[in-house]
Amino acid sequence: MAFTRRAISTFSEKLANPANRVQSYISRSSDPYLNLSIEDHILRTSPPESVVLFLYTNRPCVVIGRNQNPWYEVNLGILNTTTRGKVIQPTEPPGIGDVALVRRRSGGGAVFHDEGNVNWSITSPRGDFTRDKHAEMVVRALRKLGINRARVNERHDIVLDQGHKPNGRGTDPEDTHRTTYTLDGGGAPRPLKVSGSAYKLTRARALHHGTTLLGSPNLHIIPEYLHSPARPFMKAKGVESVSSPVGNIGLENEPFQQRLQQEFAAFYSGASKPDIVETVGEEHLDVPEIRKGYEEMRTADWMYSQTPQFELLLNRSDGRIEMTVHHGIIKSCELTHSRFSVEELGKMRAALLETKLQDIHDWAEFLRAHSPKELSPNTLAQRLAKYLPLPVPPKE
Amino acid sequence: MAARVSVARVARQLAFSAGQRPAGFTNVCLRTQQRVLVPRRLFSGSGALQVKKYTEDHEWIEISEDGKTCTLGISTYAAKALGDVVYIELPEVDMDISAGDAIGAVESVKSASDILTPVSGTVKEVNSSLEEKPGKINKDPEGEAWIAKLEISGEPEGRMMTEEEYKEFTADA
Structure with missing residues (x-):
């Protein structure tokens, strides 16, 4: 326990130390509420000029945007294996056990997370924030891992172009918004979305986080979770998700995380490694601010009362x-x-x-x-x- | 809201022309003016004496001449930078707030941005029309798309800029 407390205070000190301009953390927890609370703590306490990369992978969950309606966006009836009066056997589809429902603090639409999806989050000064810069950075990392079809689309998401053969025109390998497989005029087959972005902006800081579908075993059932039976009977204010066909990139989590850390360090300091590379986990619930955010995020009030009319x-x-x-x-x-x-x-x-x-x-x-x-x-x-x-x- | 504003404007015009009318007519006009303006007097007043100030977080506040209330909104610069606003979270009426608090948030292009208050007090009124039409924030953020009216306690905190100073501040940014 004494050891834990020391580790925790070291975490808070390192995070808040302006000397550590380029920081990187990886979570070993798969608890979505904890990971989102650590992320929010980073946003609120990292020094104004610092840049912080945070990587985490959640257990199966549906995460909705700050201003979304869970009844409109999510098939709530299939989230729990034991819902009053009926039991979904683990052998019955979807067969992946309980799926948590989470409302994040950033904007945007509803997404499905599981162990084959790596989330990256970058907190940087608001002054030089653009909606594309970090998606472009992730595309550069993916291309270095051989994913040449990856590019940033007009919705600031990352897609894999699905053209059958190179379009024959030379494409600048540095151009993260176009690949040799890009079909002009949006022709078929449609690109597959592999990463979605959302943002939270505070006075001095900008948080950009995104999903990366590397190897989700649940692609076939994701649409079931994100289609609500109530949608045709509802008129909802707030933010509606834009549904896109999704695909897996086909990479292991670890090489992607390492490549992204290197790309992040190169982008922000020209070095091969960030100033700080640390692992975080359950013990960080002992940081009072993280605990507070964690508990707030798990309340029914945050989940349901935050729903627009x-x-x-x-x-x-x-x-x-x-x-x-x-x-x-x-x-x-x-x-x-x-x-x-x-x-x-x-x-x-x-x-x-x-x-x-x-x-x-x-x-x-x-x-x-x-x-x-x-x-x-x-x-x-x-x-x-x-x-x-x-x-x-x-x-x- | 638009309807209320135009009613107030008509009443003011009537009151202005009343001075040049026979006494009987004046009474009628005054009665009209009172009925329309009295409940909203806190926030109407004479526009000329109110000074609009801007914060470094790109909010604006306009304090009433008696210094007891203010209107708060986000600046035109901020509205442009945010892009198309799709939703606005308004504060709750009667909520007590402290300077520096996030009293609401604006969502645009997948981004949630806090709306901060530079002054402590109580929320007296919110612009509910923004719930129906959040896009108004992009059209008229310093007029029709005000966000909240506050009863204030104490002085605003942090740097408060005049329009000129704010123009310079955003030119540097």
Whole structure:
């Protein structure tokens, strides 16, 4: 423990020391909440002129952008292997166990992470920030590893061009926005996305982080996680994801991480190695600021109350549900159903109004408290559970 | 919001011309003026006496002549640098804030950027029209797309610049 404490204070000291201008860290934890909290701590405490590379790989999780709607973006019903009332066997598809749901602090859209995806994050001075410079750096690293089809696209993402043969025109190998396989006019086959970017800007600092699909074993099921059954019945404010076909680069994690550290050092100091190269992990939860960010990120409030306003409209022959939800709180609600009396519907409506979705936990139980008819099938609760599921919060 | 502004403007014009009208008509106009302006007096006042100041974080504040309230927004320079704004997180009304706090955030091109307040106080009103139309931030960040109105306690903290000084500051950046 004494040793750990020393290691932790050394971490904080090194991170905050202006003499360490070019720093690099790798996490050995696969906890997405911890890795994102370490990253946020780096953003907030690294010296203003420093540049910091942080590499981490998360266990399977869906990460949504700061201003996104989890019900609209994510198929919440398949995240947990044990969701109230039903158990998904590990042998049944998707068969990858629990998938965590995380809301990050940066902007952008929803992505799927697993052990075949390496995340890179670069914190640098805001003054010389551009949205492309670090994606270009990652492309240079990939090309040095033989991935010649990699380039940065107009959305600041990294794609692999899918042209069948070189287009015959000479392409500048230094041009990170074009390859010899680039098809002009966006012709088929479409490039495959292998890395997506998002940013968080503070007063003096800019954080750019991105995913890198090196060898995900789950490519075939990623679309299942990122398609919500509720989408056609919702009108949501906030940020909508742009869906793209994805592919694996086909590299091992470690050589990529090493190559990226070298490329980072060369870009920022001309040296072959950063001033600091360290490993971080679970013990960094002992840094109070990291612990605070970690706990905040795991709360239902951050996950659900941060959701921009949305409307749900379910119109069926036997009834109708219309709901407006603002910051996770039900602000208006209209219910009609042939099996319920006006009075019963009124009671349920009154109970729902001004309630936080995350406090409902179980739709059937909640509505049953106001109407005994909720015991029968095909009623309001089942419909709500299908389109507004409430996944269990993260476990220890 | 646009409707409210134009009502206020009409009322002001009526009040101005009232001085040249017979007494009976003046009364009618004054009543109109009171009804429209009184609830918003804190934030209306005479524009000429309010001075707009800019922060190094590219926010602007305009303090009312009695020094009790201010309007806050982001600068035209910041709005241009951010690119197309797709969402704005507004602070909550009645929230107590301290100088230096992030009271909201703007999202543009996959980037979340904090909106900081240079002054402590309480949020009195937010510009809800930005929830419907966040793109207004790009069109009129120093006018119609103000972000919040605050009741202030204490002086603004950090360097506060006049329009001239801010122009120089952003030219250097």
